[in-house]
Amino acid sequence: MAPILTVAVAGAAGSLGEALVKELLAANFSVTALVRPGSTSTLPPSVKAAKVDYDDVESLKIALQGHDALVSTLSTTAIEVQEKLIDAAIAAGIKRYIPSEFGCDLFNPKARVLPVYAQKVKVEEDVEKKTRGTQTTYTFVFNNAFLDWGLDHGFVMDLKAKKAEIYDGGNVTFTATPIPFVARGLVAVLQHLDETANREVRLHGAAVTQKQILDIAQRIGGKEGWQVTEARSEDLEKESYENLKKDPSNVYGWIIGMLKRAAFADGYGGDFSSNNDNEMLGLNEMTEREVEYVVHSRM
Numbered sequence: 001m002a003p004i005l006t007v008a009v010a011g012a013a014g015s016l017g018e019a020l021v022k023e024l025l026a027a028n029f030s031v032t033a034l035v036r037p038g039s040t041s042t043l044p045p046s047v048k049a050a051k052v053d054y055d056d057v058e059s060l061k062i063a064l065q066g067h068d069a070l071v072s073t074l075s076t077t078a079i080e081v082q083e084k085l086i087d088a089a090i091a092a093g094i095k096r097y098i099p100s101e102f103g104c105d106l107f108n109p110k111a112r113v114l115p116v117y118a119q120k121v122k123v124e125e126d127v128e129k130k131t132r133g134t135q136t137t138y139t140f141v142f143n144n145a146f147l148d149w150g151l152d153h154g155f156v157m158d159l160k161a162k163k164a165e166i167y168d169g170g171n172v173t174f175t176a177t178p179i180p181f182v183a184r185g186l187v188a189v190l191q192h193l194d195e196t197a198n199r200e201v202r203l204h205g206a207a208v209t210q211k212q213i214l215d216i217a218q219r220i221g222g223k224e225g226w227q228v229t230e231a232r233s234e235d236l237e238k239e240s241y242e243n244l245k246k247d248p249s250n251v252y253g254w255i256i257g258m259l260k261r262a263a264f265a266d267g268y269g270g271d272f273s274s275n276n277d278n279e280m281l282g283l284n285e286m287t288e289r290e291v292e293y294v295v296h297s298r299m
């Protein structure tokens with residue numbers, strides 16, 4: 001496959017998008033950001049901005065023309081927006097499409113059926129079906145929990161508030177991958193087109209447990225003031241289903257528990273230690289010191 005030179009990014013100013021754009025520019029790709037008309041997001045000066053209407057395939061196709069790859073880092077709440085993006089990508093002759101995934105292993109059957117992933121699964125199915133027989137190929141990228149984001153947003157635990165809800169005893173190993181690592185992984189996918197065509201790719205930052213992260217945080221900042229509670233991920237999942245049944249529109253009432261179940265619970269495929277693509281992509285698993293550095297930097 002001819003190398004990728006030009007990359008369009010949807011969601012370029014988001015948490016992952018911003019880091020991705022930085023890595024793409026550092027690797028000398030030419031980058032275009034797809035931008036909604038009302039967006040107030042700022043972009044680096046060397047990034048071209050193409051105004052798009054995500055409801056209009058034609059506007060997306062015009063913006064994508066002349067690009068080799070399209071990476072979507074659209075928000076968790078905007079996954080369905082990608083429906084027309086794939087039609088436009090195929091029509092514009094995009095060679096590699098990477099839809100917005102970047103979470104747990106959706107090829108794990110227990111994770112795949114969780115309602116929180118329904119839209120991402122639909123996107124995968126659409127992409128597989130629609131790209132068949134076209135020049136567009138795809139890669140689905142999984143990284144389990146974002147380590148840095150998960151510490152900033154209280155998903156893994158809340159370092160700033162010194163609050164940790166420990167699931168299933170806290171000794172279950174899971175993959176935690178910082179956003180810049182994911183961004184480097186995405187660049188590596190675009191540099192390994194044949195190896196990554198039409199398949200899923202697992203990026204493995206580090207194998208950690210919640211207890212290990214809590215230990216690191218308490219070693220650095222002391223044990224005082226911490227509020228540590230225990231919970232069962234099975235109960236989180238049950239409660240999430242109950243909340244979904246009661247009020248689907250109260251999204252935060254049910255998505256978080258399901259996301260945590262998939263990321264942290266045993267049997268949901270969240271540990272990529274022996275099942276990842278780091279080596280093929282030239283990425284090194286993080287050292288303990290690097291994990292400590294990330295934890296320290298979020299305190």
Ligand SMILES: NC(=O)c1ccc[n+]([C@@H]2O[C@H](COP(=O)([O-])OP(=O)(O)OC[C@H]3O[C@@H](n4cnc5c(N)ncnc54)[C@H](OP(=O)(O)O)[C@@H]3O)[C@@H](O)[C@H]2O)c1
Pocket residue numbers: 010011012013014015016017034035036039040041054073074075076077078081100101102103104143144145146147149150155
């Ligand atoms: N594994 C994990 O722990 C983890 C954690 C968080 C996220 N994720 C995943 O990573 C991916 C990226 O998430 P993120 O947190 O980086 O995204 P984000 O920062 O929340 O948002 C990314 C961009 O999405 C665009 N956007 C938002 N709503 C939109 C809409 N209705 N229509 C069109 N564009 C819209 C915005 O672009 P504008 O600049 O145009 O406003 C925004 O900059 C998602 O798939 C998410 O599920 C994984």
